[in-house]
Amino acid sequence: DTAVSQTPKYLVTQMGNDKSIKCEQNLGHDTMYWYKQDSKKFLKIMFSYNNKELIINETVPNRFSPKSPDKAHLNLHINSLELGDSAVYFCASSRTGHGYTFGSGTRLTVV
């Protein structure tokens, strides 16, 4: 029944590794997003996809690559992980004219 679900909830990995976070929404929304929340709780948009098309790509290192196989899924792949990538990553979705629905987050810790 979860509207926006992302996996895994926790991810601990070593520097230099490559990892992926998956997101799925069952709300029928046509736009999906990735946000990063830092240690000070600040939320910043990273990417946005509308009907599988990339529409927002903020200043994010190109080690981060989003992929949307269909409009219900938006995955985030991160190459060569660095200590500064440690944060909570939130997936969200929305439909035209309405607020976002967020997933419960993936806490990434790079050691």
Add this chain to the structure above:
Amino acid sequence: GQQLNQSPQSMFIQEGEDVSMNCTSSSIFNTWLWYKQDPGEGPVLLIALYKAGELTSNGRLTAQFGITRKDSFLNISASIPSDVGIYFCAGQFNRGSGNTGKLIFGQGTTLQVKP
């Protein structure tokens, strides 16, 4: 780029008190949203505002979309312990039709309620 200033950063209040927090922006938005985040969870939408001057309530929560479109406030009346959490304002500017404008968040207000 667009920035939102949210204040206060934190509040520690007694149960039963009213709470007020606000956000101001350097540029206009055509949508203002208020979210609450509990520990270990994602932000949950509390109130959405779509018109300048709009005043909307959701139970004990009341929010207003400033007439200049550059500010919004959230009031919580008669606070209870479960109001504890981080409250975020967010603004969105949609260009034309559709919902492709990104959501810009304030820095958050951490609310603690003493029973």
